[in-house]
Amino acid sequence: MTQAISSGLEKAQKALNGGSSGSGKKIDQLASVTKDVHDDSHRITSDFGTKQTSTDDWLRVVTEDKIGPSLLEDAFGRSITNAFQNVWSMLEVLELSSAFGTFRLHESAEDVTSAGILTDTSRETPLFTRFSTVLGSRGSADTVRDVRGFAVKFYTEEGNWDVVGNDIPVFFIQDAMKFPDVVHAAKPEPHNEVPQAQSAHNNFWDFSYLHPESTHMLMWTQSDRGIPRSYRMMQGFGVNTYTLINKKGERSFVKFHFTPDLGVHSFVWDEALKLGGQMQGFSKMVAY
Numbered sequence: 001m002t003q004a005i006s007s008g009l010e011k012a013q014k015a016l017n018g019g020s021s022g023s024g025k026k027i028d029q030l031a032s033v034t035k036d037v038h039d040d041s042h043r044i045t046s047d048f049g050t051k052q053t054s055t056d057d058w059l060r061v062v063t064e065d066k067i068g069p070s071l072l073e074d075a076f077g078r079s080i081t082n083a084f085q086n087v088w089s090m091l092e093v094l095e096l097s098s099a100f101g102t103f104r105l106h107e108s109a110e111d112v113t114s115a116g117i118l119t120d121t122s123r124e125t126p127l128f129t130r131f132s133t134v135l136g137s138r139g140s141a142d143t144v145r146d147v148r149g150f151a152v153k154f155y156t157e158e159g160n161w162d163v164v165g166n167d168i169p170v171f172f173i174q175d176a177m178k179f180p181d182v183v184h185a186a187k188p189e190p191h192n193e194v195p196q197a198q199s200a201h202n203n204f205w206d207f208s209y210l211h212p213e214s215t216h217m218l219m220w221t222q223s224d225r226g227i228p229r230s231y232r233m234m235q236g237f238g239v240n241t242y243t244l245i246n247k248k249g250e251r252s253f254v255k256f257h258f259t260p261d262l263g264v265h266s267f268v269w270d271e272a273l274k275l276g277g278q279m280q281g282f283s284k285m286v287a288y
Helices: 002-016 025-032 075-091 176-186 202-210 212-221 269-278 282-287
Strands: 060-062 067-070 094-104 124-137 148-156 159-166 236-238 242-245 251-254
Touching (some): 075 176, 202 212
Antiparallel strands (some): 060 067, 124 148, 148 159, 159 236, 242 251
16 A cells, blocks of 8 residues: 555656656645654644644543533634634635525424424424535536535524535534545635546545545445435435423434435436536526
């Protein structure tokens, strides 16, 4: 494995140098901003110059048998996520679809919550839902092998409530500190939009093999579930776990699942390639 990686790096270096070995303008530029994280003398530092012990794990409260919440006292974690928020608006240029609708509750959930929208069966709550691919940006086809994200905004009598979800019940990471890394590894190159969505590119696969917890979601995306046929035929799974409290003050952990009335349907690879070449906005055309 090590020999194969070394051989691949040598080939990549040769390609960057226009076919010759040794140094080159691009290689020299990369070397000037590259640090070996395994070299104690070249450890990654924070924005204020302090060497970091770990860039993958947020400081948490833990015991011998349980993992507790993340702590805001982790200055490294806060620095990484704050910096990411500043550039998120530039990265998050998505291929979007949307729909308006009405939410009607058929059975009260007063055993777990006191929220009116989930206990009052006489209400009709207007809502707005946006759908999108995740890796592909503007111009990405609806038929690419990619995660589909969505957000349902309920315009309740008490205020607006957003439920965010994906079409896959697991996620690539387990620690929020890694979120900027997985997004930067997966998104298109900012200067030329290449590659995007289903393209095979090294950044993301490097991230995947360095973070074994991403394997579960990779198996989902590479399965038949990776290419939903339509937003009307796609399961949804709430990204966040909510704490709901009923009138007795009892707490419950809740995740929201969305099940399509039309059933779950997907494209096979050959269908997706043909439709992607003929009508990129297929899902939008058949959704409404």
